[in-house]
Amino acid sequence: MDTSISPGKASVDITAPQRLRVIKRGGEVAAFDGSKISVAITKAFIATEGDNAAASSRIREFVSEATQSIVDTFLRRMPDGGTLHIEDIQDQVELALMRAGEQKVARAYVLYREEHARARQPQGADIAKPHPSLNVTQADGTVRPLDLGRVETLVADACEGLANVEPQKIVDASLKNLYDGVPIDGVATALMMTARTLVEKEPNYTYATARLLQDNLRREALSFLGIADEATYQEMATLYAPAFKAYIDKGIEFEQLDERLREFDLDRLGAALDHTRDNQFTYLGLQTLYDRYFLHHDDVRYELPQVMFMRVAMGLALNEDDPEARAIEFYELLSSFDYMASTPTLFNAGTQRSQLSSCYLTTVPDQLDGIYSAIRDNALLSKWAGGLGNDWTPVRALGSYIKGTNGKSQGVVPFLKVVNDTAVAVNQGGKRKGAVCAYLETWHLDVEEFLELRKNTGDDRRRTHDMNTANWVPDLFMKRVFDDEEWTLFSPSTCPDLHDLYGAAFEKRYAEYEEMTRNGQLKLFKRVKAKDLWRKMLSMLFETGHPWITFKDPCNLRSPQNHAGVVHSSNLCTEITLNTSADEIAVCNLGSVNLAQHIVDGQLDGDKLKKTVKTAVRMLDNVIDINYYAVPQARNSNFKHRPVGLGLMGFQDALYQLGIAYASDDAVTFADTSMELISYHAIEASSDLATERGRYQSFEGSLWSKGVLPIDSIAKLAEERGADYIEVDTSTTQDWARLRDKVTRQGMRNSNVMAIAPTATISNICGVTQSIEPTYQNLFVKSNLSGEFTVVNAYMVNDLKARGLWDEVMINDLKYYDGSVQPIDRIPDDLKARYASAFEVEPKWLVEAAARRQKWIDQAQSLNLYIAGVSGKKLDVTYRMAWFRGLKTTYYLRALGATSVEKSTVDRGKLNAVGNTGGSASPQPAAAPSPSPSPAASDAGGEARGIDDFLTGKSGSGSRAPSAGDIDELGCEACQ
Structure with missing residues (x-):
């Protein structure tokens, strides 16, 4: 209707009843103003009789009388004052017109109301229904009735499209937890808390909870940006674009965003934001973003999910020829969860300090100034959210001669104490704990003390x-273990070249040094039985979770860059294998393909995977040029070699979608073929980038330049190690001859292309299982920096529902058995196999699947090993098998004692009470030890007690037993 003409005020006093208030549709409360009734009736006449109606004395008189009549009606109803809803007033206007015989005008008024109702409906507006007894306190301190209509609309929106989710159940239960005067945020919190308690019964409630959380996010960000006080999901279809532009302005004003973002066509990018993708988040994923990723100012988060993904995409597209097109391409990949960048990239892309790289590897020299310079570099790199891997092998051992002072060295350990305290002090810019991993070669004379660094007993200064x-x-040590031979420990001050040697060259030189100990040329050494040292390594790994076991020779013999230097260590999460030296700090940029998103119609979609990998490699390559480098050695190395690390996550989800059990030959085959496709497309994408942008500087002489791809380098490892000490499947399915030819002709843009990182945090964001991990438990409470979250295996629930097995009894059984389906008799055997949890999958399957992936990867993979009923024999066999199958590295050992604790919580109404209460049923991870021993090591009995007999002959102290939920939150998130 035409709103340009306003009539004069009616002649009667219709503004007098100030004691009346009106609730508008948005929930705001305003003073009653009868003149607005006059305006509405006059507009209805104008709509039917034309503009002259406003001047008609008959109509003006009718408007005045009708308005007074309506006002009198409300005064009779509420003589002492009260609150009306806008819809009540409009109902009275419609009734007055009908009573007066003005049907034509009344019809126009009805059509006017319906038209505006339809206009509001797509944006989620609804009729407000004031709660009869509950009021809400607004942020500014004002009080208004709880708008029950908006609550119902909000919950209905949150549940739309979700099977087996009941909106009214959330509303009814939430109202019981509200009180009169509750803050506006408290209403949203009550809705979320109610919805999350239902997750254990129906997994889809996690999406409903996330959508309810979105309402809080929108209110906080949109009001801060000056766009709207609040908005529904539907309204975001039109509000995301203006919010995005306002966000860019605010971010630059606050000196948080890169000023170059303003140079983008913001209208084009804003139009590309897809508000429907907000509905993909689980509660855990969205809460994680809110707590740790969204930009904030004065503790107000003013970044929304799709805005964040576009900010990251813009940050990665800054140097592109068509930055808008590339930003939209990158945004599509991120916001769809087909691929996710690593945490530092999500944190910092598009900001004024774009430190986007995940991890840094350094070699510490054997001079005092060099040692403290390395510690300083650690601090600077950690400040900007980098995970650190330090090679300490060059530093002379305890008792070594110091020429400058004519004294003797205190060895490596005292310096590592300083490194430890530096990591605590410099906590990654205040966002997360600093994290560093120290590496030492097994021949170093300080290795035995190094093994004990994480013990609770002994001199705390060490x-x-x-x-x-x-x-x-080194491989030689593993051969000595297999052959039950002696092993000699040296100081690098007297055997410096061992540090840079590997393979046959290392074995030859090592034997020469051993001969020198026999003829008296070398005085500082120690001879031990290789098996005894191996037992101590495994004993400390079980007892303290450290040191991890990683293998020097496969990392070097299969390195594409073995012409340009030596891989002296891995990184914080053991997936990066890059050269380091005094002049080069290795840098790696990580991101992960979400494998679960590429299972289409029951099979892996190779075309979609190819498209994802091609764009992902481009994004990773862009990081190198855009990245902020805290130290010059890192910049020099990254620009010279340009390594990236494309990995994967959601492997277990993909198996569920395919109906494959993790502990099966089919899963091993899928690990092989899926990684082969990723490898094939990633190598080709890097080669194509070389044509577009040029080869990396040190390409000539690399394995790539010789046509030796990762699958081919296995032969070199077998040749130097010896065929009796390796067994690796080398079958292929792709046309690798074509790709070899292409790589030798075109070159490579990146020295290294693949690495499988842990992805604990970014997989939470995407709502899939992390990395290559089996499901930890089918029902548990996950604890991390964002709080506690019920996690239930939705695939399992759906399969149990399909067979009529999902009920309260099943839920309580799963709680009682810590999320395990194995002890529940009524679950069929095929589902027991499919939903075996991490500790129910024999470690051989983890190793076999990892070995099949490793043949395609030019770097390594973060491989956690889960061992139930842990014994010395199991540890020995598992880690020997890892080496024998050609793995480059292993990561955390998760060991579970042989006995179980008494179960707690069946159904006592306690929120999310799922996990056990402690004891040997909890895993023994690589984590900071607790002050008291864990029962898993000291009281497990039976096979678990036998580990002490095998490894040390004495009782072990055990490592800290975390709760079920923090299993993947123990390390730094730089790679995740």
Whole structure:
């Protein structure tokens, strides 16, 4: 209707009843103003009789009388004042017109109301229904009735399209937890808390909870940006674009965003934002973004999910020829969850300090100034959210001669204490704990003390409770273990070249040094039985979770860059294998393909995977040029070699979609073929980028330049190690001859292309299982920095529902058995196999699947090993098998004692009470030890107690047993 003409005020006093208030549709409360009734009736006449109606004395008199009549009606109803809803007033206007015989005008008024109702409906507007007894306190302190209509609309929107989710159940239960005067945020919190308690019964409630959380996010961000006080999901279809532009302006004003973002066509990018993708989040995923990723100012988050993904995409497209087109391409990949960048990239892309890289590897020299310079570099890199891997092998051992002072060295350990305390002090820009891993080769004379760094007993000045440690193990040592031979420990001050040697060259030189100990040329050494040292390594791994076991020779013999230097260590999460030296700090940029998103119609969609990988490699390559480098050695190395690390996550989800059990030959085959496709497309994408942008500087002489791809380098490892010490499947399915030819002709843009990182945090964001991990438990409470979240295996629930097995009894059984389906008799065997949890999958399957992936990967993979009923024999066999199958590295050991604790919580109404209460049923991870022993090591009995007999002959102290939910939150998130 035409709203340009306003009539004069009616002649009667219709503004007098100030004691009346009106609730508008948005929930705001305003003073009653009868003149607005006059305006509405006059507009209805104008709509039917034309503009002259406003001047008609008959109509003006009717408007005045009708308005007074309506006002009198309300005064009779509420003589002492009260609150009306806008819809009540409009109903009275319609009734007055009908009573007066003005049917034509009344019809126009009805059509006017319906038209505006339809206009509001797509944006989620609804008729407000004031709650009869509950009021809500607004942020500014004002009080108004709880708008029950908006609550119902909000919950209905949150549940739309979700099977087996009941909106009214959330509303009714939430109202019971509200009180008169509750803050506006408290209403949203009550809705979320109610919805999340239902997750254990129906997994889809996690999406409903996330959508309810969205309402809080929108209110906080949109009001801060000056766009709207609040908005529904539907309204975001039109509000995302203006919010995005306002966000860019605010971010630049606050000196948080890169000013170059303003140079983009913001209208084009804003139009590309897809508000429907907000509905993909689980509650855990969205809460994680809110707590740790969204930009904030004065503790107000003013970044919304799709805005964040576009900000990251813009940050990665800054140097592109068509930055808008590329930003939209990158945004599509991120916001669809087909691929996710690593945490540092999500944190910092598009900001004024774009430190986007995940991890840094350094070699520490054997001079005092060099050692403290390396510690300083650690601090600077950690400040900007980098995970650190330090190679400490060059530093001379305890008792070594110091020429400058004519004294003797205190060895590596005292310096590692300083490194530990630095990591605590510099906590990644205040966002997360600093994290570093120290590597030491197994021949180093300080290795035995190095193994004990994480123990709770002994001199605390020679303990590092807050940092990670890892063994850098040569093949020769493993051969000596297999053959039950002696092993000699040296100081690098007298055997410096061992640090840079590997394979047959290392074995030859090592034997020469051993001969020198026999003829008296070398005085500082120690001879031990290889098996005894191996037992101590495994004993400390079980007892303290450290040091991890990683293998030097496969990392070097299969490195594409073995012409340009030596891989001296891995990184914080053991998936990066890059060269380091005094002049080069290796840098790696990570991101992960979500494998679950590429299962289409029951099979892996190769075309979609190819498209994802091609764009992902481009994004990773862009990081190198855009990245902020805290130290010059990192910049020099990254620009010279340009390594990236494309990995994967959601492997277990993909198996569920395919109906494959993790502990099966089919799963091993899928691990092989899926990684082969990723490898094939990633190598080709990098080669194509070389044509477009040029080869990386050190390409000539690399394995790539010789046509040796990762699958081909296995032969070199077998040749130098010896065929009796390796067994690796080398079958292929793709046309690798074509790709070899292409790579030798075109070159490569990146020295390294693949690495499988842990992805604990970004997989939470995407709502899939992390990395290559099996499901930890089918029902548990996940604890991390964002709080506690019920996690239930939706695939399992759906399969149980399909067979009529999902009920309260099943839920309580799963709680009682810590999420395990194995002890529940009525679950069929095929589902027991499919839903075996991490500790129910024999470790051989983890190793076999990892070995099949490793043949395609030019770097390594973060491989956690889960071992139930842990014994010395199991540890020995598992880690020997990992080496024998050609793996480059292993990561955390998760060991579970042989006995179970008494179960708690069946159904006592306690929120999310799922996990066990402690004891040997909890895993023994690589984590900071607790002050008291864990029952898994000291009281497990039976096979678990046998580990002490095998490894040390004495009782072990065990490692900290975390709750079920923090299993993947123990390390730094730089790679995740």
